[in-house]
């Protein structure tokens with residue numbers, strides 16, 4: 262029987278493992294984090310029809326139902342306001358498509374990991390791998406090793422598997438950047454985001470709001486208790502001082518509070534009440550060249566490890582889930598990893614290109630050309 266070693270218990274690795282487990286394949290996952298709660302994962306992800314269909318193909322029925330039960334609706338048009346919350350526009354172009362459903366990344370990962378507890382090992386950071394005549398061997402930074410027939414790099418945008426396979430592929434800083442956080446959903450904030458999403462445009466800065474309102478509270482379904490929230494993203498131009506690298510970056514919320522202090526009181530309140538532990542600031546990274554293939558026979562990749570998209574595409578997770586579905590079918594079927602690689606890279610590189618084109622919709626123009634910030 263094929264033994265599959267998956268590196269990374271993210272969205273793609275877990276979905277693949279669920280599909281393989283369902284088909285009776287021997288699959289083990291090795292994750293560098295100490296556990297599921299090890300770091301902030303708290304933003305919402307819009308899953309489109311093909312993301313849901315990949316989940317349906319891979320997950321056991323009860324996990325799929327749990328994902329739906331803890332997702333949120335995206336009904337009604339998106340809204341565009343100025344910084345004093347005067348309505349500028351309302352329409353279908355703002356926010357994700359209405360047939361998408363949003364999930365909270367942290368809760369969703371718990372759903373994906375359901376039933377896999379005995380197959381995941383935490384605290385296992387991949388250091389290297391080697392192909393042998395009998396299979397593939399992975400070595401972790403703690404000095405331990407595992408063997409299998411196939412090794413799958415599901416280890417995200419900063420993938421060690423990709424670095425080992427393709428050391429010439431590096432990173433570039435994208436124009437898309439700013440600060441992100443979340444604030445508990447209350448009636449005061451509910452009216453700010455009653456559609457698919459809200460954009461609030463001030464001079465040189467855009468604030469994007471998205472509602473994550475759980476259909477059923479996750480805590481009632483045995484998942485981590487999590488309040489519904491408004492996720493906010495403050496987008497700033499690439500030359501804005503607030504986004505530049507620093508040895509001692511200030512807390513994201515303090516930066517946002519300062520930059521938005523003259524905005525409408527409800528926005529000021531939204532930031533003042535934000536969850537202090539769930540905020541980040543910085544600019545996104547992309548690969549400096551598309552991945553076009555690799556030589557290893559028994560090693561493959563999926564998701565961000567193979568094609569790192571920008572959040573502006575709204576397609577990275579969806580594409581990663583589809584990769585999991587395709588790879589699962591190949592591993593359970595003819596085992597043709599070359600055919601998988603070709604299909605996955607064509608789709609993944611198109612998704613990256615789309616996300617890069619789409620970032621123009623979101624990046625505000627520079628501070629100098631747009632007056633004061």
Ligand SMILES: Cc1cc2nc3c(=O)[nH]c(=O)nc-3n(C[C@H](O)[C@H](O)[C@H](O)COP(=O)(O)OP(=O)(O)OC[C@H]3O[C@@H](n4cnc5c(N)ncnc54)[C@H](O)[C@@H]3O)c2cc1C
Pocket residue numbers: 268269270271272273274291292293294304305306307308385386387388415416417418419420421441563564565566570571572575576577578579580581
């Ligand atoms: C702010 C934001 C919003 C987004 N919104 C959307 C959206 O609305 N829709 C959408 O489709 N996509 C969205 N995305 C993109 C989406 O989050 C990613 O494309 C998706 O998470 C990729 O899944 P993955 O499984 O490939 O990688 P990940 O989910 O990043 O998982 C990789 C896993 O590998 C582990 N790992 C890393 N290195 C090692 C190692 N050396 N050894 C062992 N384990 C390792 C990591 O700890 C992690 O658990 C968004 C991204 C961001 C940043």
